[in-house]
Amino acid sequence: MTDAAYLLVHGNREYLLEPGTEFGTDLGVLDIPEDVAAGDSVETHLGTVFEVRELRGPDLFDHLERTGAPMMPRDIGLVMGLTGVSAGDRVLDAGTGTGILSAHLGRVGADVTTYEIDAEFAAVARENMTVAGVDEHVEVRTGDLTEELDTLAESDPFDVLTLDTGDAPAVVERATDLLVSGGHLAVYSPFVEGTREVVLAAREAGLTEVETLETIQREMDFSDRGSRPSTGGVGHTGYLVIARAP
Template identity: 70%
Template structure:
């Protein structure tokens, strides 16, 4: 498990028992460091100890690729109802932000990452988030190890964030519990179209694709309006259900 150290306008995610070494000094985080405490580096700089929360995973996990953004994760949880006790199959793990969030929600997650080096980083990230018991990071190509999953199925939800997601959607009826959902993140509309086609072909229901757009509001002395900094597009989320 780890804590956030916040001070001097900076934030660091540090595991209990680890040492933070920066230009502000050296600070060993005690095994029992708890939120609300203040710790000091050997140069006297103070850091507040703060508990880790979901958005901190996105900010502070070591990254191996583009992690899913909190707004997309929010939609996945909202549309599939992932809750404590659910069994989730997640492909691919990547940085593990989605898997870490789901572990924190209380779901039991099996997640596949085809690259061994990425899977190693994801395991370390799960330990930092304190969800290493809830999130089983497996190394391997999920489409080639489907046989292994027979022992783990049925899952309540499949979360897919890979280029070959539509292939896995084809196996959703064998992997999902009755009433379970599949949620697919696609960076391009062409891939979501493929996912929708496969979902229809295998008889899934309640199929919908949503574009994630989030507009931040700017408030200043002149008035209030959506930020002109960008359209806030992330990607496409396709949901389907086995009923």
């Protein structure tokens, strides 16, 4: 796909489709007009009506092509809320992976430079940014962020630094060279060992307000029998370290 895409929805069926494309479903073939817009309806050749919707943030997690394990919506919410990222902020991010976090950052109008070490993943992420309609806000660079730190430290400082890689501590060590005074660091780590390394690196680097959270969420079930936390699903996803540049 090369253009921003739309969701075509009928009941619980949802397809992410680009204007001017044709797509076969079990309910018939969808022929998406070039000038399709959110709010339109498109009929399959068998007469089933699909509603056309704009892609919204939570749809990114369900529909973008996946490579590196994407950050879950609740963790994205924490990163955005705890860093206060907003329109016009300069954000440095790694690794891009699927690009779910980058796309969310781009959707609020932040200007994101994101690094992905795997060239194939980077190519998918670029396409995902186009599909998500944020390619003007998100620049996906192929490369190892740890090797770009000297160059980046020479450029304009960033307002927010978001990291989701095993080698995040090596970047955290240089965070004060990369961030504006008061700028935020957010590091997501799936394991507590990596999280501890991040915290130690943040302290060593002289970052302030270093705070670590385990991201847990309990879904609630409401049935005729009673109400209780869901017995299924994933409660724990990882740890988030937040800190600020002095």
